[in-house]
Amino acid sequence: MDRKIIVLKFGGFAVSTGENIKRICAIVKKEREKHKVVVTVSALYGVTDKLVEISEKISNLPAIAVEDAAKNFYDEILALHCKTAKECITDEKILKEVIEKITALLEKLRITLIGVGYLEEINPKFMDYVVSFGEKMSVYVISGALKDANIKAVPLTGYEAGIITDSNFSHAKPLPIINETIRKNLMPLIEENNVPVVAGFISADIKGTATTLGRGGSDYTAALLAKHLDAVEVQIIKDVEGVLSADPKIVPNAKLLKELSYAEAMDLALFGAKVMYSKMIEPAMDAKIPVRVKSIFKPDDEGTVIVKNEEIIDRIVKAVTMMKDITVVNIKGVGMAETPGIIGKIFSELGNKGINIVMVSGSSESNLSIVVKKSDVGRTLEIINQASNSGVRKVEVMENVRIIAVIGAGMAGSRGVAAKIFKIVADNDASIIMIAQGSSEVNISFVVEEKFSEDIVKAIHREFVEK
Ligand code: ASP
Ligand code: MG
Numbered sequence: 311m312d313r314k315i316i317v318l319k320f321g322g323f324a325v326s327t328g329e330n331i332k333r334i335c336a337i338v339k340k341e342r343e344k345h346k347v348v349v350t351v352s353a354l355y356g357v358t359d360k361l362v363e364i365s366e367k368i369s370n371l372p373a374i375a376v377e378d379a380a381k382n383f384y385d386e387i388l389a390l391h392c393k394t395a396k397e398c399i400t401d402e403k404i405l406k407e408v409i410e411k412i413t414a415l416l417e418k419l420r421i422t423l424i425g426v427g428y429l430e431e432i433n434p435k436f437m438d439y440v441v442s443f444g445e446k447m448s449v450y451v452i453s454g455a456l457k458d459a460n461i462k463a464v465p466l467t468g469y470e471a472g473i474i475t476d477s478n479f480s481h482a483k484p485l486p487i488i489n490e491t492i493r494k495n496l497m498p499l500i501e502e503n504n505v506p507v508v509a510g511f512i513s514a515d516i517k518g519t520a521t522t523l524g525r526g527g528s529d530y531t532a533a534l535l536a537k538h539l540d541a542v543e544v545q546i547i548k549d550v551e552g553v554l555s556a557d558p559k560i561v562p563n564a565k566l567l568k569e570l571s572y573a574e575a576m577d578l579a580l581f582g583a584k585v586m587y588s589k590m591i592e593p594a595m596d597a598k599i600p601v602r603v604k605s606i607f608k609p610d611d612e613g614t615v616i617v618k619n620e621e622i623i624d625r626i627v628k629a630v631t632m633m634k635d636i637t638v639v640n641i642k643g644v645g646m647a648e649t650p651g652i653i654g655k656i657f658s659e660l661g662n663k664g665i666n667i668v669m670v671s672g673s674s675e676s677n678l679s680i681v682v683k684k685s686d687v688g689r690t691l692e693i694i695n696q697a698s699n700s701g702v703r704k705v706e707v708m709e710n711v712r713i714i715a716v717i718g719a720g721m722a723g724s725r726g727v728a729a730k731i732f733k734i735v736a737d738n739d740a741s742i743i744m745i746a747q748g749s750s751e752v753n754i755s756f757v758v759e760e761k762f763s764e765d766i767v768k769a770i771h772r773e774f775v776e777k
Pocket of ligand 2: 352353
């Protein structure tokens with residue numbers, strides 16, 4: 311029988327030590343008995359953060375310190391990759407080749423960093439180029455390890471795998487042409503029994519300039535590949551067992567969720583569950599491909615599977631999640647009622663700048679609240695101020711707040727859930743600062759003061775999930 315394609319994405323702590331990379335090899339080997347396998351990987355654990363850090367640091371250094379800083383970074387990252395490669399590759403020839411490739415990449419990175427240092431500036435375009443090295447290097451380590459395990463692996467950048475994007479650096483969107491390019495670039499390799507090892511997260515625009523899909527975006531790469539290759543499933547394999555009913559750091563007895571719908575998973579990811587990248591759900595949902603989240607340490611466990619319709623709604627509320635590092639921006643002004651276009655203008659400008667509006671609610675025509683990430687507040691205020699001559703009178707910023715989202719498709723058909731939730735909020739002496747308007751039927755989300763948030767999450771979990 312013709313074997314179907316499966317996409318396996320490895321990220322987080324799964325792409326760290328040689329020991330874990332050997333686990334990746336074992337999983338791929340086993341999966342190959344049943345499927346044609348396509349692999350996507352993140353950068354080695356922690357490397358993307360380091361790349362972001364050095365870019366920022368080096369652009370602020372005095373010129374005299376730049377070359378040393380670039381060289382020190384080169385040494386550190388080379389040592390990390392060599393150590394990891396040696397732990398998972400025994401064949402001398404394969405190891406030598408991997409180290410050569412990585413050394414050549416790092417030499418390019420070193421020169422780039424010197425440029426950033428002397429220019430004293432890092433813009434999103436440069437940043438994308440710099441961070442792209444993380445995945446460019448990791449695909450060599452992983453494919454080297456796979457070759458060492460006698461699996462025909464072929465390392466590829468996102469662009470080489472057919473992922474071409476627009477030029478919105480740091481949050482690029484794939485172009486419609488990937489409909490053709492992914493198949494065209496990967497099918498011949500797959501047909502010949504190779505395992506493509508595709509760099510997650512990184513891609514390039516039509517001119518070949520490096521772009522990225524946004525932090526955490528390698529899940530998105532996996533879903534795009536799965537969609538365009540007609541895969542039977544896409545698996546997100548990391549160091550967690552699956553999707554949990556709450557953050558175990560807040561709720562120690564959070565439960566593993568066996569099954570979720572796409573809508574539930576998307577809301578969970580949007581509102582703070584770090585387990586997957588929200589945008590990845592879209593391509594999977596489009597193509598009706600199940601997404602499975604599971605642990606590198608328990609590869610035979612089922613993990614969590616995300617499908618079109620959840621089969622059993624055993625509980626009305628499945629999960630409660632919390633989003634930190636957000637800010638409420640209240641936009642007030644009588645003039646706004648007369649100028650409906652102004653809101654559209656603000657929203658589209660925020661969109662153009664890659665600022666994601668996490669939540670919106672309008673209490674009246676002349677009053678609108680939005681929630682954005684803390685890191686986006688400065689730019690958000692700039693955009694609103696630019697629009698202020700068209701009628702915004704006052705802008706208020708509220709910090710130290712968090713969004714709590716209660717998620718479960720079963721809520722749509724059952725009465726009194728909201729009342730219960732809001733009673734819990736009141737019992738905790740908190741007041742609701744904002745409630746999402748027009749949110750999907752699978753979640754109820756609201757903003758409260760930070761100091762109350764964890765207790766409320768615990769109480770909601772107790773009431774709806776533990777009972
Ligand atoms: N390496 C990238 C990041 O850390 C992408 C990913 O891991 O998904 O954001
Ligand atoms: Mg990463």
